[in-house]
Amino acid sequence: MEEAQGIQVYKFGGASVKDAAAILNLCRIVRDFGPQGPLVIVVSAMGKTTNALEEIYDLAYRGADYSGQFSALATAHRATVEELMRLQLPKEADVNTELVEEILAELADALVSIDTVWTYDQGYDQIVSYGERLSVAIVTGALANNFSWNEVSKSAAKELITTNENWREGQVDWVETAENIKLNINQLVASGIELIVTEGFIGGTNTNFHTTLGREGSDYTAAILAYCLRAESVTIWKDVAGLLNADPKLFPDTVRYPEISYRETIEMAYYGASVIHPKTLKPLADRNIPLRVKSFLDPAAEGTLIHDCQHPALAPAFIRKTEQCLISFESKDFAFVSEENLEVIFGALAQARLKINLMQNSAISFSVCTDFSERRVHQLLDLLREQFTLHYNTGLTLFTIKNYDAASITRLTAGKRLLLEQRTRNTFQFVCQ
Template sequence: MPEIYKFGGASIKDAEAIRRLGELLSRHDLHPRALVVSAMGKTTNALEALLDAARGDEPGPYRERLEALRDDHLAVAKTLFDSGSAAEADLERLLEELDAAHRAHCDAPYPMHYDQTVGFGELLSTTLVAAWLNEIGLPTRWCDARELIVTDDHHQAAGVDWRETCNRLQTLANEEEALLLTQGFIGATAGGTMTTLGREGSDFSAAILAHCLDAPGLTIWKDVTGVFNADPGRFDNARQLERLSYAEAVEQSWHGAKVIHPRTLAPLQRKAIPLTVRSFLEPGATPSRIGPEPGDGDRQPACILRDDQRLLDISPADFRFMDEACLGEVLGLLARHGLHANYLACEAMRLRLAINDDAAKCAALLADLRGDYRVECREGLTLLTVRHPGDGLLQLLSGDMPVVAEQCSATTAQRLFPSDACPTAWHLPD
């Protein structure tokens, strides 16, 4: 069984990028069993804006955004294919399905309506990519992930029915000789209602396929050469990590490293399937590999930044200890509102949490906490997490910036700073 490949939105952002993808698969003797492809470029953001317009009172903005989405995708089709191509017809059909979904679900709860909207980005992009690969002589079968990945109905973060998903994928793979191409990020309930696996969930989709098909490996193609010990866009001397273990990759993803989606690694680890991260812009460059054994990435310091953080100081209103019952209640509310504790420190009568500053979710959480708890809130913060910090590294990175909160363990150190005090470009000490 050949490997599974996953390509993100940057690799198919326009017609030229789709052509480059076809050349990559043709010229480099690459023979994957299946491709998982994300939405084009900024399409997911455009669909989220379309959703907001659909739930508004004025029909005009919705129609304008839908037409802009249509124009963007049809322009790519017209560049790649002759006028009146089958790809154009397929795109029009999907856009009509999207429009009908808005009419059917406009009064549904937001998470459910979200999934019926945003998942169309991947359906549109894969329609174009499959048509182009067939056009250049790479036999490709477009597969609808809604018929392959079976989930529960937890919209925006659906759980996978592994047994049924494996059955469907294995049946398809046994029947089909062509390259299988499907969508990342989406699935469907057993009844056929579309669901999504969480923002940026296409990596997880690829891991699902690799797990269910017992693939010998999964390769995720990015616009960077691999996994780095810091964001190259924020740190001027970030270094690539050539090898790291599943455990270290999970730690870094959990703390906010953006190269690998946090849910990706567990299904690979269960079957010891190695993950390779490599560049579609520089396919010959040395990639990064993640697997069961530790590597250089398990020892080197790694720095992760999270902006737009909100620090909550939570204390029981009746002067109780912040004991197991209180912790369970507070963390349960956090999960209920879809929030993640990026920083967590507990004292006798105080729990400190740093969370992403999502205004609507934070407001709902605070409403549920107040009454039983006193809550103080500070906004506009940046969280720095350092894995394997070593002696003095955190202090060297912090300089003279004011520290709002901090905690350290043998393997991980964290500090929160006012965002306006942070540098625009960071530098790792030599």
């Protein structure tokens, strides 16, 4: 079967579907700014739903009471459906009300019957994936009432993206995924469907379990779909004017990059820039598919174009990662930290599934900065405490300056107590309290 031609991919994050007004704005963007040809729309869970589901799941897994949190989650989604039906929709319109109730009931049953044979991470993927499933049901209904039920369809990401059982960060089976996507999407397009809505962040295994692709992984979903469909472009709709050199909530004088190369963007995402998920760029670069970052608050604005290009030196980019943990491993006998020691440390880090954001070694110690997860850090300590003397600090912040200069370093380090710092040709990083 040939690939569908002329397809574009839009991704809308949690802020752009947070309530009824936001979802109607999504419909307006698709109507007024969308392409003439077929469009695949990837949506995240509404607002802070993923955070709420993480809390609910953690309580349920520990056998604690989560009824209040679940009630609040269900009420918020029902209120959005009711508001959509009240605002600007025909009186006879429906927004998949029955489907939303079915999904909520299924979630309630899943929480009651959590299989304690599952690992924590496997159960996490089954429960947290309900956020995107609810969002897709509501957005699909809203789009169908703004366009036509004959033009809009949803397609379950679990049936499109096949992964292994690496829970919470499923690794994509690209061959099977490509076949799934091309078959499913092409059939829908051939039947006259113009708008295809699917969940971001989630996939499925061959054993019929849900998986997730990593926190904030909806961007990656859009890239996977675009790669497999050889899409014309991907557009990520955000609450900012494009790809900025810093978070405007933290820095009042941000600069928008009108265009930027894949390579520069990949590095910024790797260091923690929150606009784009780190895995998003490689599939797009491999197919030379341009990525646009645009504002859903001002959809007519230019935004940022990310593609294969050359550009002059960029303004320094300031990136902040909070909730960091600095872990130091010291040899107990004052021996040098050898390659054999590092092999043991890296193996334990991989087993505990802790991603290194920064590392540095001295004669008898080796230090890493990672995202803090109490459960994973203690797993790492248990694996290594017999071989090393271990120290760690939590509640830290990692700052990265990409394309730094002296002024940018002075600006960001002033008044801070630095616990570790590192400088390369283009990047300056430091950990502070």
